[in-house]
Amino acid sequence: MSKEIRHKAETLPTPRDIDIIDQLNKDIIDEENLSKHKAHICLEPNYERDYKYLCPEG
DSSP, rough: HHHHHHHHHSSOOOOOHHHHHHHHHHHHHHEEEEEEEHHHHSSSOOSSSOOOOGSOOO
């Protein structure tokens, strides 16, 4: 019984694990949002800023 409890306790995420997972999720969402706007930027003519670094080669 105590081995089962110990095993369950060791497999639960720690608060640090949860913070890291939350940060990774935020980074993924930010990256997805940026990728949604890339095509929009690439189709517009260049104005003051050069956004070519955001566009895929080709």
